[in-house]
Amino acid sequence: MFLLLPFDSLVVNLLGISLTVLFTLLLVFIIVPAIFGVSFGIRRFYMKTLLQIFQWATLRIQRGAKENKHPLYKPNNNGIIAKEPTSLEEEIKEIRRSGSSKALDTPEFELSDIFYFCRKGIETIMDDEVTKRFTAEELESWNLLSRTNYNFHYISLRLTVLWGLGVLIRYCFLLPLRVALAFTGISLLVTGTTVVGYLPNGRCKEFLSKHVHLMCYRICVRALTAIITYHHRENRPRNGGICVANHTSPIDVIILASDGYYAMVGQIHGGLMGVIQRAMVKACPHVWFERSEVKDRHLVARRLSEHAQDKNKLPVLIFPEGTCINNTSVMMFKKGSFEISATVYPVAIKYDPQFGDAFFNSSKYGMVTYLLRMMTSWAIVCSVWYLPPMTRKPEEDAVQFANRVKSAIARQGGLVDLLWDGGLKREKVKDTFKEEQQKLYSKMIVGNQEDRSRS
Secondary structure, eight states: OOOOOHHHHHHHHHHHHHHHHHHHHHIIIIIHHHHHTOOOSHHHHHHHHHHHHHHHHHHHHHHHHHHTTOOOOOOOTTOSSOOOOOOHHHHHHHHHHHHOOSOTTOOSOOTTHHHHHHHHHHHHHHSOTTGGGGSOOOOSSOOSSSOOSTTOOOOOHHHHHHHHHHHHIIIIIIHHHHHHHHHHHHHHHHHHHHHHHTSOSSHHHHHHHHHHHHHHHHHHHHHTTEEEEEEOGGGOOOTTEEEEEOOSOTTHHHHHHTTSOOEEEEEOOOHHHHHHHHHHHHHSOOEEEOHHHHTOHHHHHHHHHHHHTOTTSOOEEEOTTOSOOOSSEEOOOOGGGGSSOSEEEEEEEEEETTSOOOOOOTTTOOHHHHHHHHHTSSOEEEEEEEOOOBOOOTTOOHHHHHHHHHHHHHHHHTOEEOOSOGGGGTSOOOHHHHHHHHHHHHHHHHHHHHHHHHO
């Protein structure tokens, strides 16, 4: 029989005690509060402490840069070119006014008109309002995650030690803790929904399914040290409706599902994601599509319509942008979700990038790398606003309704409202956009000729 030496026995005992204490702390301060939806305020105290440290580090950088005469980089979040909301006709008339002696309403083409299109082209190259929505938002201050100031140099030993201490805390303490919590939340979700799925349909199954989902999502939220502030909770989505929100990250689903009970929509996957999907659908009527069905637009619309029109089914959670945006703007909503005659519940999500950038740049990072970055950030801080429900007006088509909902979300979240399609992240600009500018210019010329002929 194998015997342990006294020293080895001591190490084993200490390890066992440490694991017992760690599990007890997780159970008391994280898992149990997640079950009942309560918080001890530890995360908010942690956030306030981080803010004070960030402020001190930023002031120290600014003072050191001033002493060493190093210029500080100041990102301009509003764009590097000031643009006024003017029409094509007004701008061309302004160019003609400054460089031509002809009448401003002359129908003939003028060579100076070329300068308008040249200027617009150069502005687009220098300050493309689409491409920059797919890169991480820049920070003026240093959050001890990365050196966000382009001209940052060595400032002081204390600042360098503080940065090194932050790396140790994030990778040696927070990362293992968060991985353990994420594993716990996912395991409970798969196990709990599988067990609930064997129960007969009824109020008991619905009650247990709801609370299993909420409990597991709240544990996963704590695995990211997410600090979420929910506003206007009386407007939370209800059964027989569609919840639409702006999209920044895959964790948007966890953020919303930790405060509400939703039916998810998506493509069926394999691997771990497939296991989770198959377990979830046993306990709750989620809407999953096969890969071959996703491209069938009419089939997708019909399945969503059937679900949304049933007042006994959960609200469907949809992100109509179709891709992740860096949380500075809201881009075009796909009209499919708004062709359904159902009540729409808009939700605005705004992240605070000081503590960690939640934006999922799929063209730069894979899912595993992204999750590692999330779990090694300080925290995920965000605000969620539930807007009043909206319905399609009789005179509106699906596109107009989608734009009205999008504008409401952008206005509430303090985001830029853009008409561009998020699909431009991977596709070229459609010819229809170019033709639209050509038509506007042609209409200006032809319209002036018609006006003159009538007079």
